[in-house]
């Protein structure tokens with residue numbers, strides 16, 4: 001396929017910024033107002049977090065392909081991703097409210113959790129998917145820190161109620177894996193998928 005851009009099927013500004021780092025031109029391919037994006041992220045009982053994140057990412061890709069067809073847009077590869085924070089078998093999604101965000105941060109405090117990000121590319125008839133798995137160690141979070149952080153508003157819209165790219169990183173002792181993956185788009189895996197789809201990244 002001879003294309004000069006990819007469609008980024010994501011509302012996340014972080015994913016657009018991360019894709020910029022690869023030097024790949026991209027255009028948004030966002031859901032219509034009547035599309036139920038939340039339904040895609042419904043959990044299934046007993047499903048392992050790594051399986052969940054890949055299933056949701058495939059569903060996001062299917063929805064994006066249908067959107068491209070419905071809007072009769074020019075063909076180009078589509079990229080999407082999903083990030084899930086897991087404490088053992090438990091999925092810690094985006095917080096419902098301030099209490100939920102504080103409870104999630106208490107659960108992550110003084111412990112180890114995983115951040116899974118699946119990234120998927122559709123190019124022509126091909127569909128490619130990769131999974132990034134990172135291990136994050138949080139120090140013990142004082143109650144006052146949790147309260148200030150929740151009041152700052154940053155936990156909202158973030159899986160696991162935190163953003164590694166923000167001030168809470170001062171309480172992260174160790175990370176093994178992919179920093180960009182934790183932020184929402186693992187650049188090593190994304191570059192490899194795009195290369196497989198015939199799209200060269202810089203440098």
Ligand SMILES: Cc1cn([C@H]2C[C@H](O)[C@@H](COP(=O)(O)OP(=O)(O)OP(=O)(O)O)O2)c(=O)[nH]c1=O
Nearest residue numbers: 010011012082083158159162163164182183184
């Ligand atoms: C753990 C963590 C998550 N996040 C963000 C990345 C994702 O935007 C969000 C997880 O939600 P997602 O459901 O993966 O993505 P989204 O709803 O923001 O965007 P879309 O589905 O349209 O692509 O949490 C951070 O920014 N930093 C972090 O450290």
